Amino acid sequence: xxxxxxxxxxxxxxxxxxxxxxxxxxxxxxxxxxxxxxxxxxxxxxxxxxxxxxxxxxxxxxxxxxxxxxxxxxxxxxxxxxxxxxxxxxxxxxxxxxxxxxxxxxxxxxxxxxxxxxxxxxxxxxxxxxxxxxxxxxxxxxxxxxxxxxxxxxxxxxxxxxxxxxxxxxxxxxxxxxxxxxxxxxxxxxxxxxxxxxxxxxxxxxxxxxxxxxxxxxxxxxxxxxxxxxxxxxxxxxxxxxxxxxxxxxxxxxxxxxxxxxxxxxxxxxxxxxxxxxxxxxxxxxxxxxxxxxxxxxxxxxxxxxxxxxxxxxxxxxxxxxxxxxxxxxxxxxxxxxxxxxxxxxxxxxxxxxxxxxxxxxxxxxxxxxxxxxxxxxxxxxxxxxxxxxxxxxxxxxxxxxxxxxxxxxxxxxxxxxxxxxxxxxxxxxxxxxxxxxxxxxxxxxxxxxxxxxxxxxxxxxxxxxxxxxxxxxxxxxxxxxxxxxxxxxxxxxxxxxxxxxxxxxxxxxxxxxxxxxxxxxxxxxxxxxxxx
Amino acid sequence: xxxxxxxxxxxxxxxxxxxxxxxxxxxxxxxxxxxxxxxxxxxxxxxxxxxxxxxxxxxxxxxxxxxxxxxxxxxxxxxxxxxxxxxxxxxxxxxxxxxxxxxxxxxxxxxxxxxxxxxxxxxxxxxxxxxxxxx
Numbered sequence: 107x108x109x110x111x112x113x114x115x116x117x118x119x120x121x122x123x124x125x126x127x128x129x130x131x132x133x134x135x136x137x138x139x140x141x142x143x144x145x146x147x148x149x150x151x152x153x154x155x156x157x158x159x160x161x162x163x164x165x166x167x168x169x170x171x172x173x174x175x176x177x178x179x180x181x182x183x184x185x186x187x188x189x190x191x192x193x194x195x196x197x198x199x200x201x202x203x204x205x206x207x208x209x210x211x212x213x214x215x216x217x218x219x220x221x222x223x224x225x226x227x228x229x230x231x232x233x234x235x236x237x238x239x240x241x242x243x244x245x246x247x248x249x250x251x252x253x254x255x256x257x258x259x260x261x262x263x264x265x266x267x268x269x270x271x272x273x274x275x276x277x278x279x280x281x282x283x284x285x286x287x288x289x290x291x292x293x294x295x296x297x298x299x300x301x302x303x304x305x306x307x308x309x310x311x312x313x314x315x316x317x318x319x320x321x322x323x324x325x326x327x328x329x330x331x332x333x334x335x336x337x338x339x340x341x342x343x344x345x346x347x348x349x350x351x352x353x354x355x356x357x358x359x360x361x362x363x364x365x366x367x368x369x370x371x372x373x374x375x376x377x378x379x380x381x382x383x384x385x386x387x388x389x390x391x392x393x394x395x396x397x398x399x400x401x402x403x404x405x406x407x408x409x410x411x412x413x414x415x416x417x418x419x420x421x422x423x424x425x426x427x428x429x430x431x432x433x434x435x436x437x438x439x440x441x442x443x444x445x446x447x448x449x450x451x452x453x454x455x456x457x458x459x460x461x462x463x464x465x466x467x468x469x470x471x472x473x474x475x476x477x478x479x480x481x482x483x484x485x486x487x488x489x490x491x492x493x494x495x496x497x498x499x500x501x502x503x504x505x506x507x508x509x510x511x512x513x514x515x516x517x518x519x520x521x522x523x524x525x526x527x528x529x530x531x532x533x534x535x536x537x538x539x540x541x542x543x544x545x546x547x548x549x550x551x552x553x554x555x556x557x558x559x560x561x562x563x564x565x566x567x568x569x570x571x572x573x574x575x576x577x578x579x580x581x582x583x584x585x586x587x588x589x590x591x592x593x594x595x596x597x598x599x600x601x602x603x604x605x606x607x608x609x610x611x612x613x614x615x616x617x618x619x620x621x622x623x624x625x626x627x628x629x630x631x632x633x634x635x636x637x638x639x
Numbered sequence: 640x641x642x643x644x645x646x647x648x649x650x651x652x653x654x655x656x657x658x659x660x661x662x663x664x665x666x667x668x669x670x671x672x673x674x675x676x677x678x679x680x681x682x683x684x685x686x687x688x689x690x691x692x693x694x695x696x697x698x699x700x701x702x703x704x705x706x707x708x709x710x711x712x713x714x715x716x717x718x719x720x721x722x723x724x725x726x727x728x729x730x731x732x733x734x735x736x737x738x739x740x741x742x743x744x745x746x747x748x749x750x751x752x753x754x755x756x757x758x759x760x761x762x763x764x765x766x767x768x769x770x771x772x773x774x
Contacts, residue, residue, distance in 0.1 A: 561735055
């Protein structure tokens with residue numbers, strides 16, 4: 107007999123055997139469970155040729171300071187081969203506050219770009235070819251406002267609404283679990299999401315109004331299985347909401363995409379994505395009666411990996427990033443983005459962003475990841491782990507159902523409590539060395555914090571500039587028109603009508619992010635966070 | 640047996656990244672301390688008021704957006720204005736090296752940037768509280 111081996115248990119609780127063989131494929135049927143790429147249940151990918159026909163889209167998260175500064179960085183990335191954008195907004199914008207609001211002090215332009223009015227969106231995308239570059243807006247609570255600004259800007263640039271491509275993150279339920287940029291109570295926040303889904307399905311059919319984020323819940327403590335299960339429970343809530351409004355599932359659910367994380371055990375993440383595709387296809391067909399293949403095809407950005415990166419020896423994060431890119435590609439992502447190696451310290455430098463972009467390009471074009479579809483399919487371990495993860499995802503979704511569904515589970519704080527407890531246990535496991543982090547708890551060097559990282563400066567001049575531009579817009583706009591359009595926004599909100607048309611008129615009149623949000627706060631109130639530890 | 644140490648874990652400002660705050664709050668709790676967590680999006684005024692009302696021994700401030708200097712400065716002012724100057728102030732988050740001494744100058748007693756060990760944070764608070772008990 108061989109020597110006893112150390113047990114290996116994945117974060118999702120699955121024990122890994124030292125060797126896998128044909129017996130581990132028992133119960134897995136090729137046609138039903140794996141199938142061909144581009145065919146139900148899409149385990150191997152949603153397109154028949156995947157990257158062979160078109161490599162994954164590269165979409166680094168970018169934005170800081172003023173819209174003009176951000177515009178410059180956008181162009182830098184595009185000139186280096188990036189083919190999509192993902193916009194970072196500062197916290198005041200994310201929280202629906204204008205740059206001159208006292209509560210915004212110290213935060214204007216800090217973690218993203220500031221957007222007060224349509225003017226800022228016009229500046230940010232000036233000269234960016236929005237007809238061929240798809241733009242993702244990382245905005246949640248005030249999505250109706252930013253989406254309206256983007257559509258209005260596109261319209262001015264000659265791209266009609268029914269041609270506009272892009273995504274808004276617009277996943278408020280996950281904000282209550284992780285990331286925390288919520289404003290309104292759960293119920294009206296759900297209605298705002300319903301408004302964007304309904305509006306886009308009718309007027310902007312190429313737009314993805316919601317990107318459901320397992321990503322941030324994973325960062326907040328969810329296991330890989332929970333990341334998918336919780337995200338799907340959230341997606342289910344949005345879809346049920348859309349159906350309750352009288353929409354046909356095939357007219358909007360295919361325009362809900364996903365944002366997932368890539369740090370952790372390589373095999374577990376790859377199988378997570380394969381299992382997730384299969385589960386989504388089954389869920390949409392069997393539970394929602396979807397007919398169109400598009401509705402059953404789970405489309406995802408797989409990227410980031412922030413929680414896997416370390417403050418210690420930050421250069422190691424470049425290496426981690428390249429493995430994460432590999433995971434994303436082997437997992438069959440449509441879109442990829444990587445956290446930069448210096449991101450635990452600062453807004454990434456142009457050099458750090460270029461390294462991330464080059465990492466993705468090397469994976470796509472240099473080492474053969476685009477050659478053949480789902481190359482790991484058929485592996486004893488991969489198929490067995492994929493099946494086990496899908497099973498556990500189903501169990502975890504049932505657990506959320508037992509809590510009363512995701513809307514209820516976040517409103518009462520149950521999910522948040524589970525995530526926080528697991529995050530604590532994760533940290534303890536890192537501290538004890540049970541979960542190995544090189545340079546942190548194993549092979550730790552004397553002085554692990556590098557002096558190499560160049561910190562992004564917080565420029566007060568940029569803040570002053572932003573506030574001055576806002577003041578100028580306020581001076582120059584038609585105040586009567588602003589007042590009238592804002593009254594219409596209030597009216598729509600009070601009557602529970604779709605607010606999108608009224609918000610579009612208001613942003614075109616250069617009403618501000620803060621002015622519109624204030625109306626919603628008046629009408630809807632604000633979320634009271636259940637604080638349970 | 641002395642009374643348990645009372646800690647207020649606070650999330651000031653607009654930053655919603657609360658994983659660290661919650662993990663540290665649980666660590667304090669597991670170490671036998673009484674923990675009050677403010678929840679997100681608190682003004683420094685509200686935090687100072689909670690520190691006073693709850694009569695806490697320790698305030699743990701968590702900031703990841705980069706606005707830690709302005710927020711700490713403001714909180715110290717609000718605490719002074721209320722005469723609540725006896726609480727130990729510990730600041731955690733995404734804090735660059737060069738800001739750590741500045742935070743101490745502003746009135747923080749300890750600074751624990753991302754990557755700090757939970758045991759180090761708990762022992763620091765314990766040791767400081769013991770020191771104070773003997774002063």
